Amino acid sequence: MVKVKFLGHAAFLIEGSKKILIDPFLSDNPQAAVKPEEVEADLILVTHAHGDHVGDAVEIAKRTGAKIVAMFDVANYIAQKAEGVEVIGMNYGPTEVDGVGIVQVPAWHSSSDGVHSIGNPCGYIVKLDGKTIYHAGDTFVFLDMGLFSELYGPIDVALLPIGGHFTMGPREAAKAVELLKPKKVVPMHYNTWPPISADPEEFKRLVGDKAEVVILKPGEELEL
Template identity: 80%
Template sequence: MVRVRFLGHAAFEIAGSKKILIDPFLTGNPKAAAKPEELDADLILVTHAHGDHIGDAVAIAQRTGAKIVAIYDIANYLVENNEGITTIGMNYGPTEVDGVKIVQVPAWHSSSDGKYSIGNPCGYIVEMDGVKIYHAGDTFVFSDMALFNELYGPIDVALLPIGGHFTMGPKEAAKAVELLKPRKVVPMHYGTFPPIEKDPEEFKRLVGEKAEVVILNPGDVLEL
């Protein structure tokens, strides 16, 4: 069994034979379901360099010894500016880390430390214990999402942003579901701050019968 715990915003904990954190933005996150010191991890996946996604990745890695997986430029940036961490830099494509299959896929967004651009944004398709999970990162919908299902599907659950303003809104995310064809979909990256206030029930209505929409509150767990 693989357990997917929503930690708020775009942060998730995926627990199976390994424990994986994705975009662990907890400090400063008004919807955070855990504190950084409460979490353990083997791997930390970072989708891009914005502070609400890198979040507490370095602090957790320094404390736990978790490896940080990120696009090559971000991985280098992190290891050069922080002591006591191990990073795995990659680029769009597949790899395997400690028995976990990871595909880094494109995302349409930006990536910076707030001043300078760092690397490209990405999403991840993670396969662990026979379960495939797609975390889109911050992105707009794009037609190549159909390739993710064709090459790496079927996707058991897709974690998709619906907040608009910085990412897809409900309409665009529903189109992404049509392209990805996941069995289940969990909306994320909404309701954390005023610009991304959206109703997940609108997203659920737009998806209709294309997939099972599972709306998680911060702290809720989806078992797969």
């Protein structure tokens, strides 16, 4: 059994034979369901260099011994602050880390420390214990999303931003569902702060019967 737990904003914990933490922004996250010291992980995946996605990755990795995976340039940026932590840099394409299938896929966004551009943003397709999970990172919708299910699907659950302003809003995310063809979809990256206010029920209505929309509150989980 694989469980996908929403930790708030864009942070998720995927639990199966391995524990995979994605974008662990917890300390300064007003939505956070847990504290950084309460999380265990084997792998930490970071989608881009913005602070609300790198979050507490280094601190959690130092405590748990987790490996951090990120875009090559972002990995080098993180490694400068992560002495003693194994940081794996990659680029768009597939790999395997400790038995976990990982595909780094494009995202339409930016990636910086707030001042300097650092690498490119990405999303991840994770294959664990026979299940396929897509975390889009921060992105707008784009037609190449249709390749993800064709190449790596079927996608059991897609984790998609719906907050607008920095990412897709509900309308664009519903189009992404049409392209991705996931079995289930969980909205994320909304209502953390006023600029990304969005109604997940509107998203659910727009998706209709294209997929099962599961609206998780921070701390809730989905079993696959």
